[in-house]
Each structure stands twice: as structure tokens, then as C-alpha cells.
Amino acid sequence: MVYQLVFVRCILLFEVYFYSTFAPMKNEVQSLVDRGLVLPLMEEFYTIQGEGYHKGTAAYFIRVGGCDVGCHWCDVKESWNAELHPPTTIESMVQKATSHSKTVVITGGEPLTYDMGPLTKMLKDNGANVHIETSGAYKLTGTWDWICLSPKKVKLPTEEIYEVAHELKVIVFNKDDFRFAEEQAAKVNDNCLLYLQPEWGNREKMSPLIVDYVMQNPKWKVSLQTHKYLNIP
Numbered sequence: 001m002v003y004q005l006v007f008v009r010c011i012l013l014f015e016v017y018f019y020s021t022f023a024p025m026k027n028e029v030q031s032l033v034d035r036g037l038v039l040p041l042m043e044e045f046y047t048i049q050g051e052g053y054h055k056g057t058a059a060y061f062i063r064v065g066g067c068d069v070g071c072h073w074c075d076v077k078e079s080w081n082a083e084l085h086p087p088t089t090i091e092s093m094v095q096k097a098t099s100h101s102k103t104v105v106i107t108g109g110e111p112l113t114y115d116m117g118p119l120t121k122m123l124k125d126n127g128a129n130v131h132i133e134t135s136g137a138y139k140l141t142g143t144w145d146w147i148c149l150s151p152k153k154v155k156l157p158t159e160e161i162y163e164v165a166h167e168l169k170v171i172v173f174n175k176d177d178f179r180f181a182e183e184q185a186a187k188v189n190d191n192c193l194l195y196l197q198p199e200w201g202n203r204e205k206m207s208p209l210i211v212d213y214v215m216q217n218p219k220w221k222v223s224l225q226t227h228k229y230l231n232i233p
């Protein structure tokens with residue numbers, strides 16, 4: 001009984017020590033994340049943009065961790081849990097990105113989980129052209145030279161992003177995605193380019209249907225994940 005009481009007391013003392021030491025630090029980091037000054041960084045790499053209108057262009061990618069949209073075929077599920085990715089200052093991202101490339105692509109995860117204002121401002125102040133890959137599921141923040149909107153049925157884009165998207169890139173996993181693509185195309189602005197991209201795991205089945213669809217409906221173009229064919233990130 002006495003041992004049990006001593007044990008419980010030790011645990012309580014440890015908890016008090018732990019939370020008084022580390023909780024304020026966690027709150028401080030969280031406050032920087034909330035302000036978009038620090039972001040969970042999954043990876044950053046210099047590569048060739050593989051998809052959409054800018055495919056073939058050298059670009060520096062910043063992949064921010066954290067996404068709760070939940071696409072069952074997502075090709076980067078390791079990005080979903082933000083807590084697995086180190087909180088990183090935007091200064092260090094900008095410094096590396098702009099030392100590699102004039103074109104910087106912010107992707108994720110879902111970048112619009114966070115306030116993209118400070119990161120995009122700093123990138124642009126340092127001369128970069130700044131692109132985003134987004135589902136559009138959250139409020140559009142940041143200043144963008146190129147917005148690639150890739151809407152998802154499970155969490156639709158906010159109304160505001162359809163007005164400003166430069167390209168609409170719909171992933172085709174099954175036949176219903178052609179219907180979804182037309183529904184989304186009816187919502188974007190007149191200058192927005194329209195792309196159909198086969199879901200990677202189902203590409204052998206869906207690519208011939210996409211080819212037929214684009215020939216029948218030439219306002220659409222085909223987008224392939226060309227980086228996967230080139231074996232580059």
C-alpha cells in the first residue's frame with residue numbers, strides 16, 4: 001500500500017515536471033505554426049515538376065506535413081500526420097529553396113491546412129515564382145503565381161478558390177470521376193486549364209478511358225505523373 005502511494009506520488013511529480021517544462025515549449029511552437037512562421041516539413045527536394053501545365057519545369061518542392069482529407073488512393077499517406085514532421089522555420093525553407101530554383105512548389109499534405117501568407121511572401125520577396133498543389137479544402141491563404149486545384153469528393157474545395165485557380169487537375173480513379181470532373185469544371189473561372197490525371201494505381205485501366213474522353217471532350221487535356229516514369233522524386 002505504502003509502495004503504491006509512493007509510486008503514484010512519483011508519477012504525479014514527474015507529470016508536473018514534464019508539463020511545466022515541455023508544455024510551454026509546445027504552446028510556443030504551436031503559436032508559431034498557427035501564425036505560419038513555422039511549418040511541419042516532411043521533405044524538400046529539387047526536381048522536375050511532373051504534372052499538369054508546368055510539367056517538365058525544374059522546381060524546388062516543399063512538402064508540408066498534415067492532411068485530413070483522406071483520399072484512399074493518396075500517394076503520400078506518410079504526410080498525413082503533421083506530428084511526424086519536424087516544425088521548421090520558413091526562413092530555412094526559403095533560404096534553401098531560393099538557392100536552388102526560381103520556381104518553388106508548395107505541396108503536402110494539404111498546404112492550406114496552414115496560413116501560407118508568411119511563407120509565400122518571403123519566397124516572393126526573394127524573387128521566387130510560387131506554385132501550390134492543393135485540394136482547396138481549406139481557406140485560401142498566401143500569394144500565388146500558380147494555383148493547381150485538385151478537388152476531392154470527400155472534402156470539396158471552398159467556393160473562393162474556383163475563381164482564382166489556374167489549373168483544375170482531377171484524378172480519375174473510376175468512371176464516376178468523369179462526372180465529378182465536369183461538375184468541378186462548371187465551377188472554375190473561364191481561364192482555368194482542365195486536366196484529367198489517371199490515379200497511379202489504376203492507370204492501366206483508366207488511361208485508355210481518359211484518352212477517349214479527351215478526344216471526345218477536347219477542352220480537357222491529359223496529365224500524367226511523368227516524374228514516376230522518370231524515376232525521380
Ligand SMILES: C[S@@+](CC[C@H](N)C(=O)[O-])C[C@H]1O[C@@H](n2cnc3c(N)ncnc32)[C@H](O)[C@@H]1O
Pocket residue numbers: 067073074075076107108109110111133134135136149150169171197198199200201225
Ligand atoms: C499528394 S497531393 C498534395 C497536395 C494536395 N493535398 C492535393 O491533393 O492537391 C499532390 C497531387 O498528387 C495528386 N495525387 C495524389 N495521389 C495520387 C495518385 N495515387 N495518383 C495520381 N495523382 C495523385 C493529388 O491529387 C495532387 O494533385
Ligand SMILES: Nc1nc2[nH]cc(C(=O)O)c2c(=O)[nH]1
Pocket residue numbers: 047048049050051107108133227232233
Ligand atoms: N516531380 C514531382 N512533381 C509533382 N507534381 C506534384 C507533386 C506533388 O506531390 O504535389 C509532385 C511530386 O511529388 N513530384
Ligand code: SF4
Pocket residue numbers: 067068069070071074075076077079108109110135152
Ligand atoms: S488531399 Fe492530397 S495529401 Fe490529402 S489525402 Fe488527398 S491527395 Fe493525399
Ligand SMILES: [Mg+2]
Pocket residue numbers: 075076
Ligand atoms: Mg507527388
